[in-house]
Amino acid sequence: MTVLQRAQAGDENAFRELTAPYFRELHLHCYRMLGSVTDADDAMQEILLAAWRGLEGFEERASVRTWLYRIATNRCLNAIRDSKRRPPAEPVPPFEPPPPSRTSDVTWLQPYPDELLQEPEAHAVRRETVELAFIVALQRMPPKQAAALLLVDVLGFRTADVADLMDTSATAIKGALQRARAALPAADPAPAPETERQLAKRFAEAFVADDIETITSLLTDDAWLAMPPAPHEYHGPPAIAGFLRASAEARTTTLALEEAGANLQPGFRCYHADQHAVRRYAGHLVLEIRGEGIHRITRFVS
Structure with missing residues (x-):
């Protein structure tokens, strides 16, 4: 029996073997979508549970990786919709700060520790796709635009595959990509x-x-x-x-x-x-x- 067949038969060790190669990249995908490591951790638990429960019905019409990204993307979109971007409690400073120049609308942002980017598969992660300016820009986009941008421009999925993954048309994905790309800040060369x-x-x-x-x-x-x-x-x-x-x-x-x-x-x-x-x-x-x-x-x- 293959690893997939053993996992579909209820072998938990086989399921871990099947999904482990994609865990770190899926976690990073969730972080990019949600802007928060804490929320990405929570999402990953839901994603793995949904994958375990749905594995019996997996018919191999797409790769395991694509199937997992379908689950991950939709779980993140659901999380964003359900939370309606509820900001965390604003901390009370221990002093009277001067009036701010402006206020931010992305208060849930968290840093992504570099040690989580040291896995073998992370060598291909481009810096500009994980820097804070990029993550903030994603948080300000309509979530489906952000998802399309990540899946096509960052992860390299074909537009047709992303349309299938997100249950929409290729035309809709192309339109979302165009708007998302226009909303990105100009990329500056990395410093020496x-x-x-x-x-x-x-x-x-x-x-x-x-x-x-x-x-x-x-x-x-x-x-x-x-x-x-x-x-x-x-x-x-x-x-x-x-x-x-x-x-x-x-x-x-x-x-x-x-x-x-x-x-x-x-x-x-x-x-x-x-x-x-x-x-x-x-x-x-x-x-x-x-x-x-x-x-x-x-x-x-x-």
Whole structure:
């Protein structure tokens, strides 16, 4: 018997063997669709349960991979529809922040740890398809447009296959693709690795020292700071400096950063240490480097 036949006969070990090669890429697909690792984890449990229950009726008219992507995409679309993008509770800052430049509508965003992208099949993941700017753009699209874009442009499925997978016509998929592509931000060339490493290192040193002047000098003129799940955004070096200064003046603990890349971008786990050197996790920082400067700081608040 083949692995598929054994799995269809109720062999759980065979089912795990059948689905394991696709787990990591399906998880990343769910993250791209949902913008949240937590929601992707939950979706994967539902996807595997649905696959197990539906395996007996799988007739091999498509590959196992395509069949799993059908289940995954539709589960994600259902999750988005059912939740209606309910934002998480807005954290209450321990100080009075300056008025934000604007507020974000994507407060459920979470970072995707680079260690989850180190699996053997992840070597083909293109950086521009996992960076935070791309993930945010997907969250702002109508969900079916985002799904079509991911399935065709990122994962390489044929338009006709995606139409079948999403139970629609090829014409509808082509229209969704056209609109989704137009909504994507312009892709900037990836910075030189050494430039990125040096900028991230200098930022980290200045951040833990509350050296606002140095941080400001590292920013591009159009840099901005976001803080999911808080909706506040600060645009431009003066606004960012104002927020960081207010935060530093109110803080009674020492900052520490631990290098931890996310979304294939420079990142750090952030900790607060009290007078007894007891460290408390305080979120994740992710940097977007553009040219010779830091264009975006995303501080994921714990």
